[in-house]
Amino acid sequence: MKTILILLTFLTLTAINAQSSYEKGMNKAFELWKNNTPEEAINMFERIAKAEKENWLPYYYAAQIHITSTFGSKDAEAIESRLKKAQEYLNESKTIAKENAEIYIMEALLNTAYVAYNPSVYGMTHSAKVEQLYQKAKALEPKNPRAVLYHAEWKMGSAKFFGSDPKAFCPEVEKAILYFENETQDIPFYPKWGKNEVKRVQKNCKG
Template sequence: MKRIITLIVFAFTVSLSAQSQYEKGMSKAFELWGANKNKEAGQLFERISKAESDNWLPSYYAATIEIIGSFGVKDEVFLKAKLNKAQEFLDKAMIISRDNPEILITQALLNTAYMAFDGQKYGMSMSMKNKGLYSKAFKLAPNNPRVILSKAEADIGAARFFGQSTVPFCKDIKKAIELGKEEKRTIKFYPKFMLKRAEQLLKKCEQK
């Protein structure tokens, strides 16, 4: 009996240690990211994803860093290298967590990076893919503020491309903001709603 208790305590201690290492690693990666050390942050998220094979979050953030860093890139070879790497991370995250609205809208962001690079070349195909992604994400999580805001941004981008008013989509941003303020995160390091950014988008939207 004593030996069983000892084994249970040992297992529990190892579990706490592993959790602590994960939390320390993720916190450090976010710290690097916040200091604009994106390459180092991405590499750390990647290392964590290898150690946490059943956790989609490290791969999700590694992909997000690559995607965000691809906007503004002028060289297509470099762009594809970054987005292909991001796609690998997203594919891994999708295997771990299927039908995840957070991953779906990040996939849409990746597609948007291609459109931002060359709308004539990628606009038609990627916009159709994104339409399906947003539709699926919205069905899975109709009150997810990130889903609502992401779709609103896509709609605003399309409206601007065709010279149309963005005002009709302001209400969606407002809804996202309301839901974002009320949202309670129960999973540590789960994607959070970027309130300030949403408020800035709303301000720009209402000016059109």
């Protein structure tokens, strides 16, 4: 009996230490990202992903850094490289977490990045993908604030392009605000980003 108790204690301590190591690594990666050292953050997330083989989040965040780094960039070669790598990371995430709304949202943003970077090349092929991915995400989680907000922004952009009124999608932004307020998810490091982008998207509702 004593041997069993010692073994259980050892296993419990090992689990706690492993969790602590994961949390420390993730916090460090986010800190690196916040401090404008994205490449170091990506490397950290990738190392965590290789250690946490059943966890989709490190690959997801590595992809997000690559994607967000392309917006505003003029370096075509770097953009293509980052978006290709981001897709690889998201593919890894999808092998771990199948039918995941957050991954679909991130993949929609990836395809949005392609369209924003070179609409004449990617507009026709990737626009349909963006719409499909948001629809998949919202089918899984109708009240996911990121799905609702960024899908609304995408539709606003499309409306402007085709000469329609983007304000038609402002009610969706209002829904997203409500969903952000009611968002409850206690899984460590689970995606909760996006709320600070509401005001930027709401600019389409003025005038």
